[in-house]
Amino acid sequence: MREGDAPIAYMARTRAYYAALGFAAPYRWAQFEDVPFQALAKPLAQSRVALVTTAALAPPGAARPNPLTYDASLKFFTVTSAPSDRLPDLRINHVAIDFAHTTGEDTGSFFPLQALHRAQAAGRIGGVTPRFHGLPTNRSQRVTRETDAPALLARLREDGADAAVLVPNCPVCHQSVSLAARHLEANGIATVIMGAAKDIVEYAGVPRFLFSDFPLGNAAGKPGDLASQDLTLRLALDLLEQAAAPRTTRQSPLAWSDDPGWKRDYGNLEGMSESELRRLRAEFDAQKAVARRLPPR
Numbered sequence: 001m002r003e004g005d006a007p008i009a010y011m012a013r014t015r016a017y018y019a020a021l022g023f024a025a026p027y028r029w030a031q032f033e034d035v036p037f038q039a040l041a042k043p044l045a046q047s048r049v050a051l052v053t054t055a056a057l058a059p060p061g062a063a064r065p066n067p068l069t070y071d072a073s074l075k076f077f078t079v080t081s082a083p084s085d086r087l088p089d090l091r092i093n094h095v096a097i098d099f100a101h102t103t104g105e106d107t108g109s110f111f112p113l114q115a116l117h118r119a120q121a122a123g124r125i126g127g128v129t130p131r132f133h134g135l136p137t138n139r140s141q142r143v144t145r146e147t148d149a150p151a152l153l154a155r156l157r158e159d160g161a162d163a164a165v166l167v168p169n170c171p172v173c174h175q176s177v178s179l180a181a182r183h184l185e186a187n188g189i190a191t192v193i194m195g196a197a198k199d200i201v202e203y204a205g206v207p208r209f210l211f212s213d214f215p216l217g218n219a220a221g222k223p224g225d226l227a228s229q230d231l232t233l234r235l236a237l238d239l240l241e242q243a244a245a246p247r248t249t250r251q252s253p254l255a256w257s258d259d260p261g262w263k264r265d266y267g268n269l270e271g272m273s274e275s276e277l278r279r280l281r282a283e284f285d286a287q288k289a290v291a292r293r294l295p296p297r
């Protein structure tokens with residue numbers, strides 16, 4: 001295997017990063033042996049597809065930061081829904097996406113709504129549900145399983161969804177959509193996850209997973225590259241249609257760059273001084289305090 005071919009081991013990388021910041025207890029990622037599986041009930045060309053995102057709706061008039069940085073004030077705690085006939089202002093300012101290599105400026109790189117409409121126009125899918133849905137990112141697996149996933153299922157049923165495409169951004173987002181996909185499949189809705197954290201999704205155990213070896217925050221294709229975004233969605237839809245059993249992973253053939261340096265950069269503690277680690281811990285604690293003060297939304 002050539003240097004840079006192996007996906008980032010996000011579970012190990014984040015464990016080492018937070019340990020260095022002084023968090024003693026390592027996070028326990030979700031893992032299941034049994035994986036539910038729901039085949040499409042009708043041909044994809046006749047199916048209504050829902051889009052589920054972990055990106056947050058920005059308040060009206062909110063400035064878009066440049067460069068992209070973590071903003072805990074955008075965190076949301078309940079399933080959200082908005083019309084799918086227009087492009088919303090979504091933000092991916094999550095705690096652990098790849099801020100060094102992601103700008104978040106092109107919504108199409110993490111939210112394939114326009115690509116889905118193009119697929120509908122081409123006759124690839126029967127339609128897009130009237131709403132898309134935002135899934136909260138929770139470190140609490142219990143809340144995701146017992147509260148958020150059932151709420152998401154209820155809304156997809158209201159919208160008449162036959163299938164769902166789920167697109168996460170940060171590491172915990174990948175776990176959250178994995179838990180949600182499992183619940184949807186167990187209750188009759190076929191799913192496919194488009195993600196970039198292979199180890200987290202496969203560790204949880206999901207029915208279908210399209211893996212793009214891209215920096216976190218770009219699971220729907222390269223920013224500013226419609227061909228990349230359309231191909232990524234096409235691969236996900238093919239997987240939704242063709243998978244014959246759970247735990248089916250397919251990897252996109254697209255490469256982010258000829259230089260694998262972005263993989264070395266993510267959560268890299270090498271060369272960091274004690275003062276730099278203290279600064280990062282203080283910033284993290286400050287953002288947690290912001291999130292704790294937020295009203296439920």
